[in-house]
Amino acid sequence: MKREIMVASLLVLTLIVAPAGAFSADNLLITVDDDGSANITFEYTISWIERIAVFFKIAEPEQELKSALEETLGVPVTVTSAESDNASFLVQIFAKVRSTDEGSVYTTPGLDFTRAQEMLDSYWFAPLVEADFSPDLTVVRFPDGYEETFANQSAIPALSHALA
Template sequence: MNSTLRFLAVLCLISVIAAPASAFTADSLSINVLENGDATVTFSYSLGWAEKFAVFFRIADPANELKNALESNFGKEVSVQEVTDNSAAFMVSEYAHLSDGEHGVTYTTPAISFASAEKILSGYWFAPLIAVDLSPAETTVAFPDGYAENFYDAIDIPKISHTISIA
């Protein structure tokens, strides 16, 4: 009996040591700028087993954390539109600055950086247990006329200015 318990204890220890680190991975970020300068922001992500466990038991709320990060980053009002197991959609009021010119309306979006969020997360006690990649595999910023800019695996998204001609 004693050897069976010892064997089970060693087996449990090996499984914990061999278990892969859990992960939060940003799959995509889609920012659709509306004609009035507001934007719909959709963030798609993958959760590892530990994050799914935390969400299930209401220890963590990815949508609320993302909402707070967006409000902090943009200094704008953000409302949660939809949340699924692997995505969250938001409405950001006055996301783009609009300026009228002789050639049309220029939309200027703010720069976005995920570096500070990764740094903040690395300070938590559970940081060694998870791998966090907040740089989306693909980021798309789209404007009302269909023009879009794409960024791949970028931790920083620059400010973008785009003019829509008056017809």
């Protein structure tokens, strides 16, 4: 118990005297599977203060990202892995798949990262964190290997792709 109080005190002191922490979205890879599910891998950079918070389970970025994805997509999301600088998710119902005479058409939902900033702003520690939620590079990969890429975009539009 004394150790936990000491660690918490150290963290509070660090937050008071240290500059604002920084969160930066680096890469977002969305791989759409044949059935419309998707594997999503999000790579990010966090400050040393945030790394300490993750280590002590004070902050869990993967859970915040999971919640944001579930709210945005309106479907359950499973965390498949989490490290201090990346997290991977499985979304069972991501793209709508429609069969046509020419093949299957996959339609992905749009994603708006500005909502993440709004969510962050609701927390007491928001003034202590400088965040950039726009991934440096976003790649949406369809089952046939076709890719759409976006650089430094705060929103990704809905995409449609036909497989022959």
